[in-house]
Amino acid sequence: MDVFVYGTLTEPDRVRSVVDSFVFVGAAVLEGCHPVAGRYPTLAPGGETAGRLLRTDQIGALDAYEGVDEGLYVRVSVPRTDGGTAAVYVGDPDALDSSETVEWPGSGAFAERVRRYFDAEAAVVRPEHA
Numbered sequence: 562m563d564v565f566v567y568g569t570l571t572e573p574d575r576v577r578s579v580v581d582s583f584v585f586v587g588a589a590v591l592e593g594c595h596p597v598a599g600r601y602p603t604l605a606p607g608g609e610t611a612g613r614l615l616r617t618d619q620i621g622a623l624d625a626y627e628g629v630d631e632g633l634y635v636r637v638s639v640p641r642t643d644g645g646t647a648a649v650y651v652g653d654p655d656a657l658d659s660s661e662t663v664e665w666p667g668s669g670a671f672a673e674r675v676r677r678y679f680d681a682e683a684a685v686v687r688p689e690h691a
Contacts, residue, residue, distance in 0.1 A: 562620050563647045565591050565639065565686045567612035568602035570623070576615065579626045586614035586688070591639070591649060593684025599659035601633075603652030606665060606678055614647060614688060623650075632656065635672040637679045639686050647686040651675050 563586060569575045576583050588611070595608030604610060617623070620636075627634035627650045634650040641647050653671045654663035665674035678684070 562616070562618065563641075563645070564615045564617070564620075564623060565589055565612050565647045565649045566615045567591065567596060567604070567610050570615060570626075571613050576617075580617045580619040580622045582619065583615055583617040586616050588612075588689040589614045589647070590687045590689065591684065592687055593679075593682050594649075594651070597654060597659050597661055597663055599652075599654065599657045601652055601657045603634075603654055603657055603659060603663070604649075605654070605661070605663040606682070614686070620648070627652075632672070635675050637676055639679060639684055642685050642687045643690075649679075649686070 591610040594604040596610045597603050597605045633656050634652045636648050636650050638646045639649050667674045667677050
């Protein structure tokens with residue numbers, strides 16, 4: 562599975578500490594969300610974020626690292642401009658002590674609002690091929 566990474570998982574040593582097998586496919590841009598600093602990086606609606614595409618079959622290990630079961634991050638599937646999809650982890654800004662106020666549209670739980678945004682908006686991952 563390809564995963565768009567934009568924070569600590571852009572660092573090869575960090576990825577090695579989480580999964581046994583991976584490859585960086587190349588640079589990419591997530592259109593539709595901008596980065597937000599905090600204790601751990603996250604995303605907010607609008608703008609774009611530079612990152613990398615990470616390919617691994619060990620998605621369970623990434624979910625554990627990102628705290629998906631604890632509600633720290635939610636994993637969403639985003640279309641790629643070159644076909645297929647990439648997973649993206651979006652962190653709960655309240656749980657991550659974000660440096661700015663982040664508003665995900667709608668009502669309900671954080672994960673629901675994020676999923677609705679990605680389902681409704683034109684967020685895409687644009688690989689940057691050399």
